[in-house]
Amino acid sequence: MTRLFKLPATLGSFAVAAVAAVTLTASPAADAQTTRLGFSGGPDGGTFQYFSNGIATLLSRNIDGVEVSNMVSAGSVENLRRVNSRDADFGITYSGDLYLGRNGRLTNDTNKYRNVHVVAHLYGAPGHLIVREDSGIKEVSELAGLQVAVGPAGSGAAASAQRFFTSLDMWDKIKPSFIGYSQGASALGDKQIDALWVFAGFPNASVIQAATSYDVRLLQVWDAAQKGTLPTEHPYYSKTTIPAGTYPGVDYDVHSISDSALWTAGRHVSEEDMYKFVSNIYSDDGLKYMHSVSKAAKTMVVENALFGVVTPVHAGAAKFWMEKGLTLNDDQKP
Structure with missing residues (x-):
């Protein structure tokens, strides 16, 4: 799977430069082997950015053929809209915003954002x-x-x-x-x-x-x-x-x-890829790294993965959580 995400105007200059450099220098063969994904985080200095950058770094480092760019964002609601429209593949979204967005109840916005699924609870x-x-x-x-x-x-x-x-x-x-x-x-x-x-x-x-x-x-x-x-x-x-x-x-x-701040993903991300991504982040080494990224990540453990989740979970993540012994309620099932 190779897909180039659209670059919103708010994407950080570093990420833009990085993508541009790859586009200009990579050979067609190399480009065909690289899956490029966008992770929409939050404002500079905010907790969202620590998490999105940490997950993006781990996936880019550990998954062969995957390059995840961390994207600057205004935050939760913008991430919801970006992931829903495939301007980003991953985001961090508050459970409340996702719940309201799926049901057309966001302030001054009756759109229903149904393409955004939960991966995991990150922190309160x-x-x-x-x-x-x-x-x-x-x-x-x-x-x-x-x-x-x-x-x-x-x-x-x-x-x-x-x-x-x-x-x-x-x-x-x-x-x-x-x-x-x-x-x-x-x-x-x-x-x-x-x-x-x-x-x-x-x-x-x-x-x-x-x-x-x-x-x-x-x-x-x-x-x-x-x-x-x-x-x-x-x-x-x-x-x-x-x-x-x-x-x-x-x-x-x-x-x-x-x-609850949730790691979210677009429905377009394949079940196979999502399972692989979650498995990597929630490995012992992955969690050890994430816990070093932010003190808020101390609650980022398998047992808390579905805490505060009141909307559907991505099929690839759901498979992983069920294998870990967690049970999805009716609201959480894909």
Whole structure:
């Protein structure tokens, strides 16, 4: 199988150069033996990028005739659309975005993204809602009328922020700023914004950046969510605790909502290839490498592979998980 994926405008320059170099220098015979795949990750410095780059590196290194390019992306929702349209072969997508996307319920988007299947649960992604300690803000309700950085447009972070604040009847009351985590951490430090929403595994580099640069407070997102409609309208969110001491100066437990970040693949990826890819990543050596890539990957184990999955699993991955003794429920069956 040889397929050249379409290159979106947001593909990183390094990956573009790499593909261009191969195209210009490879002989026709060599090109025919190479399967080129695209893995749509996330913004630079985000947790998605650590995972997508780690998996892309392993597959390119270990599978003969396979070259996987790591692609910069706005995040979950963009990855869903890219994989569905075959602009990418793999992506990282939140379980909630995939569930809503399959059912035509994404915000301002009634398309049904049925070509995206789950490979595995990677990690739980809790919402961090950060303010400066000197702001005096202690409750989510106090953000009404204030500027909140929610992540890039098209990202899972921005989508989750909109769901959370909408459930509290606050989305139209805050002033959302669609910027990335690192830029948001700097803007909060400069008092250009009032709060920063980060939806990612912990510890997160941008939250550490903020907490080491100035005193921060993390608001109790779970407690606030129980006062609104989130539990009934979006039941795939679960409670998670960010332990005291995870971030500098934050000496209390933070209770928040969490979604599952999933490795996803297009239905067009063959069952045989997908089985081979999953087998490689979830080998002892593959998991050892992934656990070294990010602290968030510590939950990336066979036993957790179907955690938080409420949509169909790719046939090749399903075969592997069943061989490992896992059982797929009706929602997860291909």
